[in-house]
Amino acid sequence: MNALKKAGNATNAFAKRWAQFVIRFKWPVLLSTLILALGMGSKGAMEFDGDYHVFFSESNPELEAFDALQEKYTKDDNVIIVLSPSNGDIFTKENLIAIEELTAEAWNTPYSSRVDAVTNFQHTSAQGDDLYVDDLSYESASKTNQEIALIKEKALKEPLLVNRLLNESGSVTAINVTVRLPGEDSAKEIPEVTTFIRKTVADFQEKHPDFAVHSSGLVPLNTAFFESAMRDLMLTMIMLVIVIITTLVLTRNFFSTLATFVVVMFSIMSAIGFVGIMGIKLTPPSSVFPTMILTLAVADSIHILITMLQKMRKDRYTKKDALLESMRLNFMPVFITSLTTVIGFLTMNFGDVPPFWDLGNITAFGMTMAFLYSTTALPALMAILPVRVKARKEEKEKKLSWYTNLGLFVAKQPARLTIISMVVIGGLTFLATKNQFNDEFINYFDETVKFRSDTDYISENLTGIYNVEFSVGSGESGGINNPTYLKKLNEFEDWLNEQPEVIHVNAFSEVARRVNRSMHGDEESYYRVPNNREEAAQYLLLYELSLPFGLDLNNQINVDKSETRVTVTIENISSAEMITFSKRAERWLQSNTPQEMHAIGVSPTLMFSKLGFRQADSMFKGNIIALLLISLVLMLALRNFKLGLLSIIPNVTPVLVGFGFWAMYKAQINTGMVIVFGMTLGIIVDDTVHFMSKFLRARRELGYDARSAVIYAFETVGKALVTTTIVLLAGFAVLSTSSFALNSYMARITVIIIVAALVIDFILLPSLLILISKKSESIESVKELKPQMQLDK
Structure with a gap:
């Protein structure tokens, strides 16, 4: 216990010395951070890559199979x-x-x-x-x-x-x-x-x-990806205006807003420099990094600024003393939340979608720099600027704040609130299991995108855009003229045409039938594959010699005529149905054709269909590692194993609640939403860390019991948590308007999760903190709590 106390004192002492150093050398610190930000920004270069191939890693087996097919034809x-x-x-x-x-x-x-x-x-x-x-x-x-x-x-x-x-x-x-x-x-x-x-x-x-x-x-698809990336990048400007207005309204201080703007701009400039230095090409998922950094970087600044302004308004601190105290109280929580956010975004590297690797790495770097600027440029600038606030007048009968009343409400009935919360969370967790995975790439774009509306029209009025391709081998050079091969290929074509989702089949067997009929005076009885290998070879040669340049059969037959390509056009069906169809066709070939004719289905459509499932499998490991790392960080930072373990509940349950609500809204999950657990885990820890740190401060430094400590936490950090939540909501709400579904769906469910996190941290977390505290402690009645809240004023 003494060791923990010493660690806590050392942390507080370091934070205080750091703040004193920054304030004392405010001009050199501010100029140094400005030079750093400008230096990083000068290395920036934002190139865009709209090719759909960027969504697949080089080791992706579906991509390897598709590239192999294209090399043959x-x-x-x-x-x-x-x-x-x-x-x-x-x-x-x-x-x-x-x-x-x-x-x-x-x-x-x-x-x-x-x-x-x-x-x-x-x-x-x-x-x-x-x-x-x-x-x-x-x-x-x-x-x-x-x-x-x-x-x-x-x-x-x-x-x-x-x-x-x-x-x-x-x-x-x-x-x-x-x-x-x-x-x-x-x-x-x-x-x-x-x-x-x-x-x-x-x-x-x-x-x-x-x-x-x-x-x-495919070219318009690539163009749609490119143009979506450009449009989403433009959302940053809208978000910047919203953040400035929101910060000004919530802090009611122009200089605080200016300082926040500086931190945000420095962070984004540094991230852009990172993009240039690392040679990253932006894609629709990674192009939203400025909005991500902008939204998250504000949270660091808000906590420091809100506490500072509270000390100046309520406790009549001087600007310097308020800034020192705010840095002492918030340095470690801001560091922890920045670290957990970085860990959360870095888990994207466990996935199988390279654009999300880039998004995770860029945002993680940007958040690292945001922490640096929040603890250097921000206090230095606030020390320089002539910040003045109106001190609140003393009231004869002090009116309790909304946050104090909420704390009193929770402190009265922790057990009841815990049970109600767990029942609601349990129900929403059950609903979360009802979500189905569907990753149709056409639906990556909403109806406002011309590619989407045109593709829907084509699907409804002419043909499907989705397809599956098979390279069916014969086992020997020139073997495609073997009557046995042609008959089996013809049977496969017929079977495919009988499938309910199939719109069209393009197979070499149809060419063989048509040429055979024409070589027999166009008699319909000869509309079948040739029975003689020599005849089939001669007919094919004669047909190929008659074709004009550019309209040959190279897109259907490989060079040594040992394999042919079967292209199956199908209706716009879900990812699971697409995979099921492909496996069904593969099983038919295995059951009805010789070994050399066995083939696997490949196509960009199938690649996208399998991508989300592959991403989910690979991210599972990353999410577990992130959860363990973040829990370990919290245990060490809070210097309390029991509370570190407890923090898992308010950090994990908002995600379950979010997907539960999503089941009632859409009930469909795409690739972009698979990363939400790891990403939001780092973000929502912010609320938990700040609430718990204030709770522990009340217990350790002020000697409060659990209930009083909970109310103290509400009073001191409640407004900051609400403020940062509003800013986060604004940022992700802007991103949710994206026409690119991977980004918009991810943003929408993140909005739900962030709201759920605040509610859980205001209801369930304080209830649990009270319930797990030692029962031997002297617990004051709630009526006696009101005057105790004045002890720290």
């Missing part, structure tokens, strides 16, 4: 331009001419390698023993009405067109532009493609105003 980053004529019929001369013009212009897209449209679809036909492969509709301006009617008839019967580039009624069509991005500089390549496509579409609509145009694909 061709990279298929794409832009799909969907056209809807106002007359509801694609097959008129004017509309086909317009589509033909846009298709020709689409070939000029930077890095384009292929353009697929209804007009240039390679239609096969036979004349005697000759195979003809032509554009379905070329030189549309010269076509007669009868020829156009025949083109429509052929198109609506073509399996490779319907539900892929053409809807079943022929009222909506698509032009699919495949691009091969070099991958050297996505920040340059993606905007280059996007700029060209947008200009092309704008020119097309100006010339053909009777067409509605929508676009989607």
Whole structure:
């Protein structure tokens, strides 16, 4: 006990000496921090990376499998331009001419390698023993009405067109532009493609105003990621204004607000320098770091400033004495909360999503610097500025504050409040288990984002955006012409088409059937895969030689013709359903085909579907480590094993309560929400630490019993906790308006958790502190508590 007391005295002595040093050398300290902040800021460089690949670590198995598939065939980053004529019929001369013009212009897209449209679809036909492969509709301006009617008839019967580039009624069509991005500089390549496509579409609509145009694909997805990052970065300016106003209203002191602004700006400048020094490229999740740091850095300053102003207003301290006392009381709690926040954000490195690693590391560094500036630049600046406050007039009959009354209320009935709190928390924890994981990347964006609205339109009117791909091997070079392989591939295609979620299947077996039919005079009885290997090989060679440049089969067949690519387009289904479908297809191949034909499903869609589950599994370990580390920090800092252990309850339960309320609100969790436990654990410790530190001060320094100490804690730190909570709520409320769901959902549930943390720290925590205190202590009645509150004044 003596050792603990000595440790506490040493801590107080250090904090006091530190404050005296800063105040004495206020100008050198302020100038040093200014030079540090400017020096760090000068190293800053914010580059953005909108490529969806950034969401996956290099060791991600789904990414490895997808990259391996693209190496076998061709990279298929794409832009799909969907056209809807106002007359509801694609097959008129004017509309086909317009589509033909846009298709020709689409070939000029930077890095384009292929353009697929209804007009240039390679239609096969036979004349005697000759195979003809032509554009379905070329030189549309010269076509007669009868020829156009025949083109429509052929198109609506073509399996490779319907539900892929053409809807079943022929009222909506698509032009699919495949691009091969070099991958050297996505920040340059993606905007280059996007700029060209947008200009092309704008020119097309100006010339053909009777067409509605929508676009989607992987390039627009990357663009949406990039633009979301830019928009979320702009939220920082809104947040800065809100924080300034909120701080001014709550502290009622202009110079306090100015000092807070300086700390925040220094912290953000240092974090930007860290981004530049580490060479981090910003992404939608990591681009919100200024808002995070801004929001969290304010909390450090608020505690120091509120205590200082209280001492000046209530206790008539001089500015210097008030500042010294505030630093003595708050140095260790601010250090602890900063440390726990840093630990919480660093746990993001345990996850499997690199952008969240960056967010965690940048914010952790920013919070480290925020602590430094809060304990140097802030007191130095407050010592320099002419801070004046109006001392409160003595009242004959002192009116108890709201915080004192709340403390009295809790002190009267700790057992009852504990039971009620535990019942409510238990119920909400049960509800939290009802949340389901769903990580559809389309839903990463809200309806205000053009990519989302266009993609929804395309899904409803033409085809699905989600797909799963299989590279089905034959086991030998040239084996795709083996009749046994073709028959099994055909069976797989048929099975896929029977699945309820499947919209379209693009498989080589369909090409083999179509060419076989054409080589037999277009007789429908021959619309099947060839029975003879030599025939199949000859037909394939003849067909490939007839295809024009850019429309070959390299996107479907690998170089040595040992494997083919099966692309399954499916409806917009949930992550769990997507994974289930992929596993079902893999099991069918394992059960119905030879070993060499077994394949796994891959695609960006599937990668995103599995990402959240992978993130959750990897973050579980990180969250446990964070909980243990933070609990250990609190035990050491509070110098009390029992209270350190107790702190786990108010630190963990707000997260459970938050997810319980979320189950009633959305009941769906995405990847961005998986990090919430570790992130908020560090944040909500702030309330617990400050309340417990004031409770312990009352017990150790002032000799109060547990109930009196609880009321003292309410009086001395209650306003600061409410103030910091309001600032945190403002920050995350602004972030919750983001159009990017990974950020907005994370912010929304964080708002719920922060409110829950304050309520729990005001109701459950003080109740538990009273209940676990030694019963042998002399406990004053609540009626006698009121005058005791004046002892420390």
